[in-house]
Amino acid sequence: xKKTILLTxxxxxxxxxxxxxxxxxxxxxxxxxxxxxxxTDDSHVHYYKGDVLEPDSLLPFFANLQDKEVYLxxxxxxxxxxxxxxxxxxxxNVLGTKxxxxxxxxxxxxxxxxxxxxxxxxxxxxxxxxTEVHHFDASLVKGGYAKTKALASQLVMDEVANGLDAxxxxxxxxxxxxxxxxxxxxxxxxxxxxGKLPAGVSGGYDFVDVRDVAKGCIAALEHGEKGDCYILxxxxxxxxxILDITAxxxxxxxLFMLPMWVAKAFAPIISGYAKLRHQRPLYTPYxxxxxxxxVRFSHEHATTQLDYQPRSMKDTLRATIAWYQSxxxxxx
Numbered sequence: 001x002k003k004t005i006l007l008t009x010x011x012x013x014x015x016x017x018x019x020x021x022x023x024x025x026x027x028x029x030x031x032x033x034x035x036x037x038x039x040t041d042d043s044h045v046h047y048y049k050g051d052v053l054e055p056d057s058l059l060p061f062f063a064n065l066q067d068k069e070v071y072l073x074x075x076x077x078x079x080x081x082x083x084x085x086x087x088x089x090x091x092x093n094v095l096g097t098k099x100x101x102x103x104x105x106x107x108x109x110x111x112x113x114x115x116x117x118x119x120x121x122x123x124x125x126x127x128x129x130x131t132e133v134h135h136f137d138a139s140l141v142k143g144g145y146a147k148t149k150a151l152a153s154q155l156v157m158d159e160v161a162n163g164l165d166a167x168x169x170x171x172x173x174x175x176x177x178x179x180x181x182x183x184x185x186x187x188x189x190x191x192x193x194x195g196k197l198p199a200g201v202s203g204g205y206d207f208v209d210v211r212d213v214a215k216g217c218i219a220a221l222e223h224g225e226k227g228d229c230y231i232l233x234x235x236x237x238x239x240x241x242i243l244d245i246t247a248x249x250x251x252x253x254x255l256f257m258l259p260m261w262v263a264k265a266f267a268p269i270i271s272g273y274a275k276l277r278h279q280r281p282l283y284t285p286y287x288x289x290x291x292x293x294x295v296r297f298s299h300e301h302a303t304t305q306l307d308y309q310p311r312s313m314k315d316t317l318r319a320t321i322a323w324y325q326s327x328x329x330x331x332x
Contacts, residue, residue, distance in 0.1 A: 009076030203291030
């Protein structure tokens with residue numbers, strides 16, 4: 001029986017990395033992209049255009065699946081660094097996931113994989129280690145993105161309780177090649193390389209290579225336990241570490257780092273100024289909160305169960321810079 005993977009969010013940062021990893025497999029690949037997006041010239045992939053908020057547009061994506069062993073990998077979503085849940089954020093991340101779950105049941109998908117986020121997991125006080133949970137509550141997490149990911153993750157777990165074979169992965173902060181400025185971390189690196197980043201900030205996060213997350217997604221799809229969750233993280237890095245490594249790889253000068261209290265004091269002004277110029281701010285009150293929070297995530301469960309092995313940040317940044325240069329940033 002032919003094995004087929006249906007991938008949503010195929011033109012996203014993670015989606016592109018997953019497609020690269022799937023090239024090494026024997027799966028038949030169907031990739032869903034937005035109606036306005038352009039399909040990559042790739043003989044290994046069958047592209048379909050559709051919107052997770054318009055179920056009728058998804059019918060061709062799910063057509064003619066008889067006599068196939070079908071896996072659905074739902075990677076479509078919106079990342080946001082604002083405190084509130086916007087209508088679009090809720091619709092795409094929550095209602096879009098609900099729609100995909102309905103299709104998974106209707107078409108008897110063998111396994112559903114949802115790419116959630118570590119933000120869906122409640123934060124613990126420092127220095128406690130944050131590990132996987134199997135019940136999600138939006139009231140226990142902060143920020144619009146985190147709340148929508150928690151809500152969507154619980155929708156998946158509810159369907160598991162009803163018999164659906166599904167697994168959830170929780171990536172931390174994704175960096176690496178194949179990204180665009182739609183990814184905030186890629187935006188930070190590209191702005192720095194272009195000389196558009198005036199200063200960094202103190203604080204940090206758990207940053208992980210998109211290629212390692214892609215490998216983890218496929219491993220969870222193939223070998224994960226039904227109803228289980230897997231944190232796909234790496235380790236904590238200061239923002240100054242990220243920028244210093246980037247500087248050493250490019251021969252650029254190190255940036256001045258703003259103390260967190262200064263950044264927090266000016267974040268509302270920076271955000272307001274960016275909105276006036278129709279730009280997306282890197283530093284918002286919520287993003288700064290995140291950079292100062294406890295992000296001691298453990299990927300031990302994924303390492304034990306899925307042989308998940310994240311690579312060094314220097315390798316990640318070297319590949320990110322090479323991708324940036326090959327795309328001549330203006331195309332990002």
